[in-house]
Amino acid sequence: MDHSLRQRVRQGDPAAFGELFDREAQAVYRHALRLSGNPQVAEEVVSVTFLEAWQGRHRLRPEGDSLLPWLLGIATNVHRNVARAARRHREALARLPPRQVVTDFADETVDRMGDAEKLHAVRAALARLRRADREVFTLCVWAGLSHAAAAEALGVPEGTVRSRLSRARTRLTKLTDEELKKTRAKPERPLPGGQHLVSRLQTARSTQETIR
Template identity: 60%
Template sequence: MNLSQRARIRAGDTAAFGQLFEDHAHEVYRHVVRSSGSWSAAEDVVSLTFLEAWRLRAKLRPEGDSVLPWLLGIATNVLRNTRRTARRHAAALIRLPPAEAMPDFADEIVNRLRDSEQLAAATAALARLRPAEREVFTLCVWSGLDYAQAAEALDVPIGTVRSRLSRARTKLREMTAHVPGPREPGAGSGQELGGRTGMARSNQERNR
Protein backbone atom coordinates (compact mmCIF):
# COMPACT_ATOMS: atom_id res chain seq x y z
CA MET A 1 0.00 0.00 0.00
CA ASN A 2 1.53 3.35 -0.99
CA LEU A 3 1.51 6.47 1.14
CA SER A 4 -1.35 8.14 -0.75
CA GLN A 5 -3.64 5.21 -0.01
CA ARG A 6 -2.72 5.31 3.67
CA ALA A 7 -3.35 9.04 3.72
CA ARG A 8 -6.74 8.58 2.07
CA ILE A 9 -7.75 5.97 4.65
CA ARG A 10 -6.58 8.19 7.49
CA ALA A 11 -8.64 11.02 6.02
CA GLY A 12 -11.78 8.87 5.89
CA ASP A 13 -11.91 8.09 2.17
CA THR A 14 -14.56 5.35 1.92
CA ALA A 15 -13.36 4.18 -1.50
CA ALA A 16 -9.83 3.66 -0.19
CA PHE A 17 -11.17 1.84 2.84
CA GLY A 18 -13.33 -0.35 0.60
CA GLN A 19 -10.22 -1.30 -1.34
CA LEU A 20 -8.50 -2.09 1.95
CA PHE A 21 -11.31 -4.54 2.71
CA GLU A 22 -11.07 -6.13 -0.74
CA ASP A 23 -7.31 -6.53 -0.39
CA HIS A 24 -7.13 -7.97 3.11
CA ALA A 25 -10.51 -9.33 4.29
CA HIS A 26 -9.63 -12.89 3.28
CA GLU A 27 -6.29 -12.81 5.11
CA VAL A 28 -7.95 -11.43 8.24
CA TYR A 29 -10.64 -14.11 7.98
CA ARG A 30 -8.07 -16.92 7.72
CA HIS A 31 -6.19 -15.57 10.73
CA VAL A 32 -9.36 -15.36 12.82
CA VAL A 33 -10.50 -18.87 11.84
CA ARG A 34 -7.17 -20.32 12.87
CA SER A 35 -7.16 -18.36 16.13
CA SER A 36 -10.76 -19.03 17.11
CA GLY A 37 -11.39 -22.48 15.60
CA SER A 38 -14.77 -21.34 14.32
CA TRP A 39 -15.81 -20.41 10.78
CA SER A 40 -19.10 -18.84 11.86
CA ALA A 41 -17.56 -16.79 14.68
CA ALA A 42 -14.82 -15.62 12.33
CA GLU A 43 -17.32 -13.85 10.09
CA ASP A 44 -18.51 -11.72 13.00
CA VAL A 45 -14.97 -11.00 14.15
CA VAL A 46 -13.90 -9.90 10.66
CA SER A 47 -16.85 -7.51 10.49
CA LEU A 48 -15.99 -6.10 13.91
CA THR A 49 -12.32 -5.83 12.91
CA PHE A 50 -13.04 -3.62 9.92
CA LEU A 51 -15.56 -1.56 11.86
CA GLU A 52 -12.90 -0.98 14.49
CA ALA A 53 -10.30 -0.25 11.80
CA TRP A 54 -12.57 2.46 10.40
CA ARG A 55 -13.01 3.93 13.88
CA LEU A 56 -9.25 3.87 14.47
CA ARG A 57 -8.23 4.90 10.94
CA ALA A 58 -6.51 8.08 12.17
CA LYS A 59 -4.09 5.88 14.15
CA LEU A 60 -2.88 4.11 11.00
CA ARG A 61 0.77 4.97 10.53
CA PRO A 62 1.27 7.43 7.65
CA GLU A 63 4.09 5.32 6.22
CA GLY A 64 4.93 1.65 5.87
CA ASP A 65 4.79 -1.25 3.46
CA SER A 66 1.81 -3.40 4.36
CA VAL A 67 -1.22 -2.43 6.41
CA LEU A 68 -1.95 -6.09 7.22
CA PRO A 69 -0.07 -6.11 10.57
CA TRP A 70 -2.24 -3.19 11.72
CA LEU A 71 -5.41 -5.06 10.74
CA LEU A 72 -4.29 -8.30 12.38
CA GLY A 73 -3.46 -6.39 15.54
CA ILE A 74 -7.01 -5.04 15.62
CA ALA A 75 -8.38 -8.54 14.92
CA THR A 76 -6.34 -9.90 17.84
CA ASN A 77 -7.85 -7.31 20.18
CA VAL A 78 -11.36 -8.08 18.91
CA LEU A 79 -10.73 -11.80 19.53
CA ARG A 80 -9.66 -11.05 23.10
CA ASN A 81 -12.87 -9.10 23.69
CA THR A 82 -15.11 -11.73 22.10
CA ARG A 83 -13.49 -14.48 24.20
CA ARG A 84 -14.21 -12.53 27.36
CA THR A 85 -17.80 -12.02 26.23
CA ALA A 86 -18.12 -15.72 25.38
CA ARG A 87 -16.90 -16.72 28.84
CA ARG A 88 -19.46 -14.46 30.49
CA HIS A 89 -22.17 -15.83 28.19
CA ALA A 90 -21.20 -19.43 28.97
CA ALA A 91 -21.34 -18.71 32.69
CA ALA A 92 -24.83 -17.29 32.28
CA LEU A 93 -25.98 -20.33 30.28
CA ILE A 94 -24.89 -22.66 33.05
CA ARG A 95 -27.54 -21.10 35.25
CA LEU A 96 -30.29 -21.82 32.72
CA PRO A 97 -32.33 -25.08 32.62
CA PRO A 98 -31.07 -27.59 29.99
CA ALA A 99 -32.54 -27.14 26.52
CA GLU A 100 -33.97 -29.94 24.40
CA ALA A 101 -31.30 -31.56 22.25
CA MET A 102 -31.40 -30.63 18.56
CA PRO A 103 -30.00 -32.70 15.67
CA ASP A 104 -26.55 -31.71 14.42
CA PHE A 105 -26.98 -31.41 10.65
CA ALA A 106 -23.30 -30.53 10.24
CA ASP A 107 -22.52 -34.26 10.44
CA GLU A 108 -24.03 -34.62 6.99
CA ILE A 109 -21.42 -32.34 5.43
CA VAL A 110 -18.50 -34.75 5.24
CA ASN A 111 -15.79 -32.45 3.94
CA ARG A 112 -16.68 -29.66 6.31
CA LEU A 113 -16.67 -32.11 9.21
CA ARG A 114 -13.22 -33.37 8.26
CA ASP A 115 -11.87 -29.82 8.17
CA SER A 116 -13.59 -29.06 11.45
CA GLU A 117 -11.94 -32.04 13.13
CA GLN A 118 -8.52 -30.93 11.92
CA LEU A 119 -9.12 -27.36 12.98
CA ALA A 120 -10.42 -28.49 16.37
CA ALA A 121 -7.30 -30.60 16.95
CA ALA A 122 -5.02 -27.67 16.17
CA THR A 123 -7.12 -25.30 18.24
CA ALA A 124 -7.08 -27.69 21.19
CA ALA A 125 -3.28 -27.77 21.15
CA LEU A 126 -3.00 -24.00 20.86
CA ALA A 127 -5.53 -23.53 23.67
CA ARG A 128 -2.98 -25.03 26.08
CA LEU A 129 -0.60 -22.15 25.41
CA ARG A 130 -0.68 -18.86 27.25
CA PRO A 131 -2.78 -16.29 25.29
CA ALA A 132 0.27 -14.13 24.52
CA GLU A 133 2.17 -17.14 23.13
CA ARG A 134 -0.84 -18.28 21.11
CA GLU A 135 -1.25 -14.84 19.54
CA VAL A 136 2.38 -14.67 18.47
CA PHE A 137 2.28 -18.20 17.07
CA THR A 138 -0.83 -17.58 14.95
CA LEU A 139 0.51 -14.27 13.65
CA CYS A 140 4.02 -15.49 12.77
CA VAL A 141 3.44 -19.11 11.74
CA TRP A 142 -0.11 -19.21 10.38
CA SER A 143 -0.52 -15.66 9.10
CA GLY A 144 3.08 -15.32 7.93
CA LEU A 145 4.08 -12.08 9.65
CA ASP A 146 7.76 -11.55 10.36
CA TYR A 147 8.97 -10.54 13.81
CA ALA A 148 8.77 -6.82 13.12
CA GLN A 149 5.25 -7.05 11.71
CA ALA A 150 4.04 -9.17 14.62
CA ALA A 151 5.59 -6.68 17.03
CA GLU A 152 3.70 -3.90 15.26
CA ALA A 153 0.44 -5.87 15.37
CA LEU A 154 0.75 -6.58 19.10
CA ASP A 155 2.47 -3.31 20.03
CA VAL A 156 5.33 -5.12 21.79
CA PRO A 157 9.13 -5.19 21.26
CA ILE A 158 10.56 -7.56 18.66
CA GLY A 159 12.46 -9.38 21.40
CA THR A 160 9.18 -10.15 23.12
CA VAL A 161 7.83 -11.67 19.91
CA ARG A 162 10.93 -13.84 19.56
CA SER A 163 10.80 -15.14 23.13
CA ARG A 164 7.05 -15.82 23.06
CA LEU A 165 7.30 -17.64 19.75
CA SER A 166 10.20 -19.73 21.03
CA ARG A 167 8.24 -20.73 24.13
CA ALA A 168 5.16 -21.54 22.06
CA ARG A 169 7.12 -23.80 19.70
CA THR A 170 8.82 -25.58 22.58
CA LYS A 171 5.52 -26.28 24.32
CA LEU A 172 3.83 -27.44 21.11
CA ARG A 173 6.72 -29.78 20.32
CA GLU A 174 6.37 -31.33 23.75
CA MET A 175 2.60 -31.68 23.43
CA THR A 176 2.66 -33.16 19.91
CA ALA A 177 5.93 -35.11 19.99
CA HIS A 178 4.23 -38.47 19.50
CA VAL A 179 1.07 -37.36 17.69
CA PRO A 180 0.97 -36.74 13.91
CA GLY A 181 -0.04 -33.11 13.48
CA PRO A 182 -3.13 -32.15 11.45
CA ARG A 183 -2.56 -30.04 8.38
CA GLU A 184 -4.02 -26.61 8.87
CA PRO A 185 -7.11 -25.97 6.69
CA GLY A 186 -6.45 -24.58 3.26
CA ALA A 187 -2.66 -24.59 3.52
CA GLY A 188 -0.65 -25.44 0.46
CA SER A 189 2.76 -25.16 2.05
CA GLY A 190 2.78 -28.51 3.84
CA GLN A 191 3.08 -26.94 7.27
CA GLU A 192 1.92 -29.06 10.19
CA LEU A 193 1.26 -28.28 13.80
CA GLY A 194 3.25 -31.22 15.17
CA GLY A 195 4.45 -34.77 14.44
CA ARG A 196 7.58 -35.95 12.73
CA THR A 197 7.70 -33.04 10.32
CA GLY A 198 8.26 -30.66 13.26
CA MET A 199 6.85 -27.21 13.83
CA ALA A 200 6.18 -24.83 10.97
CA ARG A 201 8.64 -22.01 10.58
CA SER A 202 7.79 -18.35 10.15
CA ASN A 203 8.37 -16.68 6.81
CA GLN A 204 11.30 -14.77 8.24
CA GLU A 205 13.12 -17.89 9.37
CA ARG A 206 12.44 -19.77 6.15
CA ASN A 207 14.00 -16.95 4.15
CA ARG A 208 17.20 -16.79 6.15
Protein backbone atom coordinates (compact mmCIF):
# COMPACT_ATOMS: atom_id res chain seq x y z
CA MET A 1 0.00 0.00 0.00
CA ASP A 2 1.20 3.53 -0.80
CA HIS A 3 0.22 4.65 2.69
CA SER A 4 2.55 2.09 4.27
CA LEU A 5 5.29 2.95 1.78
CA ARG A 6 4.83 6.65 2.55
CA GLN A 7 5.36 6.03 6.25
CA ARG A 8 8.42 3.90 5.66
CA VAL A 9 9.94 6.50 3.33
CA ARG A 10 9.31 9.23 5.90
CA GLN A 11 11.04 7.09 8.51
CA GLY A 12 14.14 6.72 6.30
CA ASP A 13 13.77 3.05 5.37
CA PRO A 14 16.29 2.45 2.52
CA ALA A 15 14.39 -0.60 1.27
CA ALA A 16 11.21 1.44 1.02
CA PHE A 17 13.02 4.15 -0.89
CA GLY A 18 14.44 1.55 -3.27
CA GLU A 19 10.92 0.25 -3.82
CA LEU A 20 9.75 3.80 -4.51
CA PHE A 21 12.53 4.27 -7.06
CA ASP A 22 11.69 1.01 -8.84
CA ARG A 23 8.03 1.96 -8.96
CA GLU A 24 8.19 5.61 -10.04
CA ALA A 25 11.59 6.30 -11.68
CA GLN A 26 10.23 5.75 -15.19
CA ALA A 27 7.31 8.13 -14.59
CA VAL A 28 9.71 10.79 -13.30
CA TYR A 29 11.97 10.22 -16.31
CA ARG A 30 9.09 10.59 -18.78
CA HIS A 31 8.00 13.81 -17.08
CA ALA A 32 11.54 15.21 -17.19
CA LEU A 33 11.94 14.18 -20.83
CA ARG A 34 8.74 15.95 -21.80
CA LEU A 35 9.87 19.09 -20.02
CA SER A 36 13.39 19.10 -21.43
CA GLY A 37 13.19 17.18 -24.71
CA ASN A 38 16.65 15.84 -23.88
CA PRO A 39 17.28 12.27 -22.61
CA GLN A 40 20.54 13.21 -20.88
CA VAL A 41 18.91 16.12 -19.07
CA ALA A 42 16.00 13.86 -18.11
CA GLU A 43 18.39 11.32 -16.59
CA GLU A 44 20.09 14.08 -14.61
CA VAL A 45 16.72 15.32 -13.36
CA VAL A 46 15.77 11.82 -12.21
CA SER A 47 19.03 11.39 -10.27
CA VAL A 48 18.77 14.76 -8.55
CA THR A 49 15.04 14.29 -7.89
CA PHE A 50 15.50 11.08 -5.93
CA LEU A 51 18.50 12.49 -4.11
CA GLU A 52 16.48 15.52 -3.02
CA ALA A 53 13.50 13.30 -2.16
CA TRP A 54 15.67 11.20 0.15
CA GLN A 55 17.21 14.27 1.77
CA GLY A 56 13.81 15.89 2.22
CA ARG A 57 11.84 12.79 3.19
CA HIS A 58 11.03 14.29 6.60
CA ARG A 59 9.04 17.03 4.82
CA LEU A 60 6.77 14.45 3.13
CA ARG A 61 3.21 14.80 4.38
CA PRO A 62 2.14 11.83 6.53
CA GLU A 63 -1.24 11.52 4.79
CA GLY A 64 -1.97 10.84 1.14
CA ASP A 65 -2.11 8.05 -1.38
CA SER A 66 0.29 8.08 -4.33
CA LEU A 67 3.81 9.43 -3.83
CA LEU A 68 4.12 10.33 -7.53
CA PRO A 69 2.80 13.92 -7.19
CA TRP A 70 5.44 14.57 -4.51
CA LEU A 71 8.18 13.25 -6.78
CA LEU A 72 6.96 15.13 -9.86
CA GLY A 73 6.80 18.33 -7.85
CA ILE A 74 10.45 17.87 -6.90
CA ALA A 75 11.34 16.95 -10.50
CA THR A 76 9.66 20.12 -11.79
CA ASN A 77 11.75 22.26 -9.45
CA VAL A 78 14.92 20.37 -10.34
CA HIS A 79 14.23 20.89 -14.04
CA ARG A 80 13.88 24.63 -13.48
CA ASN A 81 17.36 24.73 -11.98
CA VAL A 82 18.85 22.49 -14.67
CA ALA A 83 17.21 24.58 -17.39
CA ARG A 84 18.64 27.79 -15.93
CA ALA A 85 22.13 26.27 -15.89
CA ALA A 86 21.71 25.03 -19.48
CA ARG A 87 20.53 28.46 -20.58
CA ARG A 88 23.61 30.09 -19.11
CA HIS A 89 25.74 27.50 -20.91
CA ARG A 90 24.00 28.19 -24.23
CA GLU A 91 24.47 31.92 -23.78
CA ALA A 92 28.19 31.38 -23.23
CA LEU A 93 28.42 29.19 -26.35
CA ALA A 94 26.52 31.78 -28.36
CA ARG A 95 29.36 34.21 -27.78
CA LEU A 96 31.75 31.85 -29.58
CA PRO A 97 32.27 32.05 -33.38
CA PRO A 98 29.60 30.02 -35.24
CA ARG A 99 30.47 26.68 -36.82
CA GLN A 100 28.79 25.61 -40.07
CA VAL A 101 27.19 22.17 -39.97
CA VAL A 102 25.77 20.34 -42.98
CA THR A 103 23.17 17.70 -42.12
CA ASP A 104 23.44 14.33 -43.80
CA PHE A 105 19.97 12.96 -44.63
CA ALA A 106 18.98 9.31 -44.97
CA ASP A 107 15.77 7.75 -46.28
CA GLU A 108 14.73 6.95 -42.71
CA THR A 109 14.99 10.64 -41.83
CA VAL A 110 13.03 11.71 -44.89
CA ASP A 111 10.19 9.34 -44.04
CA ARG A 112 9.91 10.86 -40.58
CA MET A 113 10.25 14.53 -41.53
CA GLY A 114 6.50 15.16 -41.22
CA ASP A 115 6.29 13.80 -37.69
CA ALA A 116 9.52 15.52 -36.68
CA GLU A 117 8.17 18.81 -38.01
CA LYS A 118 5.03 18.51 -35.89
CA LEU A 119 6.98 17.44 -32.81
CA HIS A 120 9.36 20.36 -33.24
CA ALA A 121 6.41 22.73 -33.58
CA VAL A 122 4.76 21.41 -30.40
CA ARG A 123 7.99 21.66 -28.42
CA ALA A 124 8.65 25.17 -29.70
CA ALA A 125 5.09 26.19 -28.86
CA LEU A 126 5.35 24.63 -25.40
CA ALA A 127 8.52 26.61 -24.75
CA ARG A 128 6.62 29.82 -25.53
CA LEU A 129 4.03 29.18 -22.83
CA ARG A 130 4.38 30.82 -19.45
CA ARG A 131 6.38 28.50 -17.20
CA ALA A 132 3.50 28.03 -14.78
CA ASP A 133 1.13 27.04 -17.59
CA ARG A 134 3.73 24.74 -19.16
CA GLU A 135 4.30 22.89 -15.90
CA VAL A 136 0.59 22.36 -15.32
CA PHE A 137 0.16 21.10 -18.90
CA THR A 138 3.00 18.57 -18.65
CA LEU A 139 1.76 17.27 -15.29
CA CYS A 140 -1.93 16.97 -16.20
CA VAL A 141 -1.77 16.06 -19.89
CA TRP A 142 1.53 14.25 -20.36
CA ALA A 143 2.10 12.82 -16.87
CA GLY A 144 -1.63 12.10 -16.44
CA LEU A 145 -2.02 13.58 -12.96
CA SER A 146 -5.44 14.67 -11.75
CA HIS A 147 -6.02 18.35 -11.04
CA ALA A 148 -5.76 17.63 -7.32
CA ALA A 149 -2.50 15.69 -7.71
CA ALA A 150 -0.98 18.40 -9.90
CA ALA A 151 -2.00 20.99 -7.32
CA GLU A 152 -0.22 18.92 -4.65
CA ALA A 153 2.89 18.61 -6.83
CA LEU A 154 3.10 22.34 -7.50
CA GLY A 155 1.86 23.56 -4.14
CA VAL A 156 -0.98 25.64 -5.59
CA PRO A 157 -4.79 25.52 -5.24
CA GLU A 158 -6.67 23.09 -7.47
CA GLY A 159 -8.61 25.97 -9.02
CA THR A 160 -5.32 27.52 -10.13
CA VAL A 161 -4.37 24.27 -11.86
CA ARG A 162 -7.70 24.21 -13.71
CA SER A 163 -7.38 27.80 -14.95
CA ARG A 164 -3.74 27.38 -15.98
CA LEU A 165 -4.51 24.15 -17.83
CA SER A 166 -7.38 25.73 -19.73
CA ARG A 167 -5.20 28.68 -20.70
CA ALA A 168 -2.32 26.40 -21.68
CA ARG A 169 -4.51 24.26 -23.97
CA THR A 170 -5.87 27.30 -25.79
CA ARG A 171 -2.48 28.97 -26.18
CA LEU A 172 -0.72 25.76 -27.20
CA THR A 173 -3.12 25.11 -30.07
CA LYS A 174 -2.59 28.62 -31.43
CA LEU A 175 1.17 28.63 -30.93
CA THR A 176 1.63 25.20 -32.53
CA ASP A 177 -0.16 26.42 -35.67
CA GLU A 178 2.10 29.48 -35.72
CA GLU A 179 5.23 27.35 -35.38
CA LEU A 180 4.13 25.03 -38.20
CA LYS A 181 3.49 28.00 -40.48
CA LYS A 182 6.91 29.47 -39.66
CA THR A 183 8.62 26.15 -40.37
CA ARG A 184 6.87 25.66 -43.70
CA ALA A 185 7.51 29.26 -44.75
CA LYS A 186 11.28 28.99 -44.33
CA PRO A 187 13.17 29.08 -47.65
CA GLU A 188 15.14 26.04 -48.67
CA ARG A 189 18.68 26.16 -47.28
CA PRO A 190 21.46 25.88 -49.93
CA LEU A 191 24.31 23.48 -49.40
CA PRO A 192 27.93 24.26 -50.37
CA GLY A 193 28.45 24.42 -54.14
CA GLY A 194 24.90 25.60 -54.83
CA GLN A 195 23.33 22.20 -54.20
CA HIS A 196 19.98 22.23 -52.34
CA LEU A 197 18.68 19.83 -49.76
CA VAL A 198 15.83 18.65 -51.97
CA SER A 199 18.09 17.97 -54.97
CA ARG A 200 20.47 16.06 -52.72
CA LEU A 201 17.63 13.88 -51.45
CA GLN A 202 16.37 13.28 -54.98
CA THR A 203 19.86 12.34 -56.16
CA ALA A 204 20.28 9.90 -53.27
CA ARG A 205 16.95 8.26 -54.03
CA SER A 206 17.75 8.01 -57.78
CA THR A 207 21.07 6.37 -56.97
CA GLN A 208 19.40 3.83 -54.71
CA GLU A 209 16.81 3.02 -57.40
CA THR A 210 19.62 2.53 -59.95
CA ILE A 211 21.44 0.14 -57.61
CA ARG A 212 18.26 -1.87 -57.17
